[in-house]
Amino acid sequence: MAVMQNVKIVQAKDNVEEKVMMRDVYCQTLLELAAKDERITVLDADLMNSMGMIPFQKAFPHRTFNCGVQEANMIGIASGLSAVGKVPFAHSFGPFATRRCFDQVFLSAAYAKLNIRIIGSDPGITAAYNGGTHMPFEDMGIMRNIPTMTVIEPVDTSMLRDIITQLSDLYGVYYIRLLRKNPIKIFESGSNFELGKAITLNQGKDVTVIATGIMVAEAMQAAKKLALEGISTRVINMFTLKPIDKEAIIQCAQETKAIVTAENHNIINGLGSAVAEVLAENCPVPMERIGCQDLFGEVGPEDYLKTRFSMTSDDICNKVFRVLDRKT
Amino acid sequence: MLPATEEKNLKMFAARIRLETLKELKSMGFGHVGGCMSIVETIAVLYGSIMKIDPQCPGWKDRDWLVLSKGHAGPTLYATLALKGYFPMEELKTLNRPYTNLPSHCDRNKTPGVDMTTGSLGQGISAAIGIALGNRLDGRDSFTYLVLGDGECDEGQVWEGALFAAHHKVDNLIAFIDYNKQQLDGYTKDILDLGNLADKFSCFGWHANEVNGHCVKEIFYAIKEAKKVTGAPSVIVLHTEKGKGCSFAEGILNNHHMNFTEQQIDEAINNVQRFLEKQTL
Numbered sequence: 001m002a003v004m005q006n007v008k009i010v011q012a013k014d015n016v017e018e019k020v021m022m023r024d025v026y027c028q029t030l031l032e033l034a035a036k037d038e039r040i041t042v043l044d045a046d047l048m049n050s051m052g053m054i055p056f057q058k059a060f061p062h063r064t065f066n067c068g069v070q071e072a073n074m075i076g077i078a079s080g081l082s083a084v085g086k087v088p089f090a091h092s093f094g095p096f097a098t099r100r101c102f103d104q105v106f107l108s109a110a111y112a113k114l115n116i117r118i119i120g121s122d123p124g125i126t127a128a129y130n131g132g133t134h135m136p137f138e139d140m141g142i143m144r145n146i147p148t149m150t151v152i153e154p155v156d157t158s159m160l161r162d163i164i165t166q167l168s169d170l171y172g173v174y175y176i177r178l179l180r181k182n183p184i185k186i187f188e189s190g191s192n193f194e195l196g197k198a199i200t201l202n203q204g205k206d207v208t209v210i211a212t213g214i215m216v217a218e219a220m221q222a223a224k225k226l227a228l229e230g231i232s233t234r235v236i237n238m239f240t241l242k243p244i245d246k247e248a249i250i251q252c253a254q255e256t257k258a259i260v261t262a263e264n265h266n267i268i269n270g271l272g273s274a275v276a277e278v279l280a281e282n283c284p285v286p287m288e289r290i291g292c293q294d295l296f297g298e299v300g301p302e303d304y305l306k307t308r309f310s311m312t313s314d315d316i317c318n319k320v321f322r323v324l325d326r327k328t
Numbered sequence: 329m330l331p332a333t334e335e336k337n338l339k340m341f342a343a344r345i346r347l348e349t350l351k352e353l354k355s356m357g358f359g360h361v362g363g364c365m366s367i368v369e370t371i372a373v374l375y376g377s378i379m380k381i382d383p384q385c386p387g388w389k390d391r392d393w394l395v396l397s398k399g400h401a402g403p404t405l406y407a408t409l410a411l412k413g414y415f416p417m418e419e420l421k422t423l424n425r426p427y428t429n430l431p432s433h434c435d436r437n438k439t440p441g442v443d444m445t446t447g448s449l450g451q452g453i454s455a456a457i458g459i460a461l462g463n464r465l466d467g468r469d470s471f472t473y474l475v476l477g478d479g480e481c482d483e484g485q486v487w488e489g490a491l492f493a494a495h496h497k498v499d500n501l502i503a504f505i506d507y508n509k510q511q512l513d514g515y516t517k518d519i520l521d522l523g524n525l526a527d528k529f530s531c532f533g534w535h536a537n538e539v540n541g542h543c544v545k546e547i548f549y550a551i552k553e554a555k556k557v558t559g560a561p562s563v564i565v566l567h568t569e570k571g572k573g574c575s576f577a578e579g580i581l582n583n584h585h586m587n588f589t590e591q592q593i594d595e596a597i598n599n600v601q602r603f604l605e606k607q608t609l
Binding site for chain 2: 041062063065067068070072073074075076077078079080081082083084085086103104106107108111112113
């Protein structure tokens with residue numbers, strides 16, 4: 001893990017929807033990086049339009065490989081490119097970037113100790129109208145199973161820009177779970193983050209909500225609602241699922257003595273599992289988990305799905321009440 | 329041109345590789361004998377004559393690369409690399425022992441001279457394409473050689489790679505298919521018939537050729553021809569025999585991974601040694 005010299009995190013005053021899409025910031029960041037670094041290459045599996053990467057393809061046609069609908073081959077090619085010193089960023093939708101090519105990521109990339117970045121877009125319910133077939137509630141869990149893998153879910157454009165920039169200079173195998181749409185702003189632009197280091201967004205002493213991805217904004221809302229009930233809620237953004245910030249989890253458990261996790265992913269093998277592992281081994285305290293309760297995804301608008309899978313700020317509040325009841 | 333002396337040298341090199349591979353396998357009493365033996369002549373031609381390599385500097389950037397996608401033939405490659413001086417011959421005795429640098433399947437992080445980690449079949453073609461593309465992007469005049477097993481061609485990823493390499497005109501990639509007509513569970517025609525592999529690759533847009541995979545001369549000329557091809561990747565289908573040149577493995581069915589007695593392996597080793605002695609006279 002690189003040691004960041006200039007960690008500078010400026011929290012946004014208001015959590016409002018950003019005017020730009022995550023995918024456009026992803027493309028813009030890579031355009032800027034690739035202009036300075038000829039090692040950067042981009043691969044996709046026939047989703048360059050969906051990912052908004054046509055400007056990159058136009059600017060760097062020789063460094064762009066649209067593999068067609070071939071996720072397995074794409075991961076292998078990315079691995080081979082990195083063997084000769086290239087720095088590949090390979091994208092597909094989350095389910096296809098992970099479960100479709102698990103063995104290639106495992107062997108050709110990770111086991112071979114090569115250097116690739118896998119971008120899996122449309123996490124969980126944000127796959128919305130593409131429905132259950134395209135709705136990855138398992139992607140982070142799959143990737144978390146691979147030794148040496150780093151799993152990151154950037155929460156907004158400020159974090160995305162910084163993480164992608166950092167990754168262009170790091171060596172290893174990385175999974176970046178990427179919302180394509182407009183995120184809720186959590187940080188001011190220009191912030192710098194330290195991989196593997198959780199961020200406290202709201203101080204609190206009664207309970208900690210550890211959240212990732214789109215659930216961070218829900219957790220912030222829940223904290224406001226809970227404050228009206230006299231409950232002081234700490235909110236943590238665990239944007240790096242692996243390696244997970246053990247120290248932060250232990251500290252929250254010791255200080256607030258109750259934990260709720262909130263993720264746009266199956267509670268099995270995702271953030272809920274990862275936090276539970278740390279708690280069980282170090283500092284067991286009552287814990288509840290928000291996220292997909294081991295179900296397949298469904299088709300529909302995101303708002304409907306958020307309710308369907310009990311992932312609203314009210315659901316978080318209810319879990320907080322429950323965990324506080326269990327707290328002695 | 330391949331002068332007669334050079335051809336003889338390659339035959340001798342192949343015999344030495346076969347001998348050292350058998351000695352390597354002897355230490356454990358089991359191994360992937362069949363597929364190690366069938367690919368010997370191709371590896372001998374590549375490392376004995378064709379490839380641009382520097383055993384003193386395995387990571388030399390301008391070298392040619394080899395992806396042994398049928399990673400279970402690792403022992404043949406290890407014997408070759410040791411004979412070329414990448415590491416001491418003594419090390420061949422450590423095959424599959426704890427802490428060895430020579431695992432059953434190829435590992436680029438363990439063995440000097442091994443360019444890619446393989447073992448899960450079908451994956452080597454993609455890595456080889458990536459390596460070839462990267463070298464082409466950087467303007468390096470180097471070739472990437474890829475060795476596929478015939479059973480391996482059951483994997484869909486092989487055909488994903490075949491489509492891609494032709495579309496992107498990866499002409500610095502030369503693939504071999506070790507078509508020994510047998511896979512683990514039996515004859516390929518009975519398990520999953522591959523039919524005419526050269527025709528199939530040709531339809532995908534590859535320059536395809538077929539040779540006797542135990543004839544160093546035919547292999548040599550096929551590679552020379554493939555290197556001249558522009559605008560398309562090349563494949564050389566090697567008609568081979570699984571277990572070739574190993575008395576207890578050749579011509580039998582269940583020779584993919586086999587156990588053998590000391591007497592059997594000693595006899596096989598003696599046969600190759602006698603061949604080598606005759607050549608030296």
